[in-house]
Structure formats: C-alpha cells, structure tokens
Amino acid sequence: AQTVTQSQPEMSVQEAETVTLSCTYDTSENNYYLFWYKQPPSRQMILVIRQEAYKQQNATENRFSVNFQKAAKSFSLKISDSQLGDTAMYFCAFMKLSTSGTYKYIFGTGTRLKVLA
Amino acid sequence: NAGVMQNPRHLVRRRGQEARLRCSPMKGHSHVYWYRQLPEEGLKFMVYLQKENIIDESGMPKERFSAEFPKEGPSILRIQQVVRGDSAAYFCASSPVQDLNWNTEAFFGQGTRLTVV
Numbered sequence: 001a002q003t004v005t006q007s008q009p010e011m012s013v014q015e016a017e018t019v020t021l022s023c024t025y026d027t028s029e030n031n032y033y034l035f036w037y038k039q040p041p042s043r044q045m046i047l048v049i050r051q052e053a054y055k056q057q058n059a060t061e062n063r064f065s066v067n068f069q070k071a072a073k074s075f076s077l078k079i080s081d082s083q084l085g086d087t088a089m090y091f092c093a094f095m096k097l098s099t100s101g102t103y104k105y106i107f108g109t110g111t112r113l114k115v116l117a
Numbered sequence: 118n119a120g121v122m123q124n125p126r127h128l129v130r131r132r133g134q135e136a137r138l139r140c141s142p143m144k145g146h147s148h149v150y151w152y153r154q155l156p157e158e159g160l161k162f163m164v165y166l167q168k169e170n171i172i173d174e175s176g177m178p179k180e181r182f183s184a185e186f187p188k189e190g191p192s193i194l195r196i197q198q199v200v201r202g203d204s205a206a207y208f209c210a211s212s213p214v215q216d217l218n219w220n221t222e223a224f225f226g227q228g229t230r231l232t233v234v
Contacts, residue, residue, distance in 0.1 A: 004159075037225075043206060045160075045225035091159050104150065104173065105210075105223070107159030 002027045004094050006108035013082045014116050020067075021077045021111045023092030029053075032096040034068065034075045035105070040088040048090070051075065082115045089113075121146075121211050121226035122191075129232045130199050138194040138229045142211030149192040150223060151184055154206040166192060199233045206230045 003026045013019035025034070036048040051059045051068050058066050063080045079086055092108040122141040130136050142149050147168055152160040165173040166186035177184065181199075186192040196203055207230075210223040 035222075043228050043230075045208065045210075045228075047222060050222065093159075104162040104165060104176070105152070105160070106162070107152075109157075109159045 002029070002094050002096070002106050004092055004106050004108040006092055006111050008111045009109075010112045010114070012114040012116055013079075015082055015084060017082055018078060018080045019082055019113065021079075021090050021092075021113065023075045023077070023108055025073050025075065025092070025094050025106075027073070027094065027096070029096050032094060034066075035093040035095065036064070036066070036075075036077045037091045037093060037107075038086075038088045039091060039110070045091075049077065079113075084115050084117060087113060087115045121209055121224050123207075123209050123226035123229050125229060126227065127230050127232070129234060131234055132200060133198050136196040136199050136203070136231055136233075138196075138207050138209075138231070139191040140194070140209030140211075140226060141191040142209075143224055146211035146213050146224075148212045148223075149186050150210045150212075151192075151194050152208040152210065154208060154228070156205075160208055163194075196231075199231075201233050204231055204233045 005024045032053045035050045038046045038048050049059050049061045049064050051066055058068050065078045067076045089110045089112050091110045093105045095105050121143055124139050149166045151163040153163055154160045162176040164177050164184045169188050181197045183195045206228040208228045209226045212223040
C-alpha cells in the first residue's frame with residue numbers, strides 16, 4: 001500500500017524568505033503523480049503544483065517549485081519570496097491511475113506553514 | 118463554470134440521527150470522490166463513483182455509510198445513526214473522464230463540516 005509522510009507538522013518563515021516543506025512516499029508503482037495542495041483557513045483545497053513521475057524535470061509554478069527525487073521517493077516543495085497569503089496547511093499527495101480507471105489520492109498529514117510579517 | 122458545490126457547509130446532528138451530505142460536481146464531470154478529514158489530519162479516501170456506479174468503496178466504513186451518484190442530481194454521502202467519531206470535514210472532488218495519460222486533475226469542493234453532538 002502507498003503511504004505519504006510529512007515529517008514537519010509546523011513550520012514558520014519570514015515574509016520574503018524561502019522555505020522548503022518535505023514529503024516522502026512509499027510505493028512500488030512506476031507511473032504515478034504527486035501533488036502539493038494548500039488548505040487555507042477557508043478549508044478550500046487548492047492545487048499548488050503537480051509532478052508526473054515519468055518526467056525528470058522538476059515542476060515549477062511561479063514562486064513554487066519542487067525537488068522530485070524518484071529513487072529516494074522524495075518530493076519537497078520550495079516556496080520562494082514567501083507571502084502572508086501563503087499561510088496555510090500544505091498537503092502532499094500521491095496518485096496512481098490503474099488500468100481500470102480507478103484512482104485515488106493518498107494524502108500526508110500536512111504541514112502547517114505560518115508566514116511571519 | 119461553477120466549481121464543485123457542497124452543501125450544507127456546516128451540519129450539526131445529534132447522536133443517532135442521519136446525516137446527508139450533497140455534492141454537485143463541476144459541469145461536465147462524471148467522476149466523484151468523497152474524502153474525510155479528521156481534525157489535524159490529511160484527507161482520507163472514502164469512495165469513488167461514476168454516474169449510477171460505485172467504482173471503489175474501499176475507504177468506506179462497512180456500516181452506516183453509503184454513497185450514491187444518480188443519473189440526475191448530486192452525489193449523496195449518507196451517514197446513518199451518527200456517532201461522535203463521525204465528526205469531521207467531508208470533502209467531495211470531481212473530475213472529467215480519465216484517460217491513461219491523465220491530463221486532468223480533480224477539483225475539490227469546500228467541504229461539509231459535520232458536528233455530532
């Protein structure tokens with residue numbers, strides 16, 4: 001069974017600084033997808049960034065980038081130039097697609113990030 | 118195009134009552150997923166449905182919980198005889214038809230917070 005581990009329950013960063021959130025996962029699959037979701041106090045789940053496992057190039061979305069190490073099963077999120085609006089829970093998630101079309105996300109327990117003014 | 122709509126946003130039930138949570142997927146989406154988020158935890162998969170079919174219910178408790186996605190109308194997650202431990206946020210996500218290249222993502226609703234008193 002797949003598992004996703006986020007070992008940092010809470011983190012804080014000064015505004016405009018850079019912070020890295022860690023995520024490791026365990027799977028025997030070769031083709032899968034990894035995601036980072038942001039959950040602000042409104043509870044809305046917002047997709048931040050995603051990575052296809054078959055792609056070696058790390059995904060980037062503006063201030064957000066990942067360091068995907070497939071062999072190490074590591075998928076960290078780097079937030080550059082942190083903003084107060086980045087304050088939220090961040091969830092790492094794993095997804096695989098089966099040939100029958102069934103898939104589901106497996107989420108980590110989250111990292112609560114606080115950006116300090 | 119409205120996003121995934123869940124209602125109610127908040128639901129309070131006494132122990133032993135029934136809870137009905139509704140999810141209207143995004144227009145054009147035929148796949149619905151239900152997830153449960155306990156306090157301070159990540160989202161846990163419950164069930165995956167297509168129109169009139171339950172595809173994967175491996176995350177559903179064996180008793181008291183049921184889900185449906187009829188041909189017309191929203192998907193319903195039903196919890197009978199609720200207990201305190203059912204208190205959680207319940208999220209629905211929807212996606213369009215998948216293909217093996219999986220160029221789509223699932224979009225989450227804002228969740229229903231169920232409180233059992």
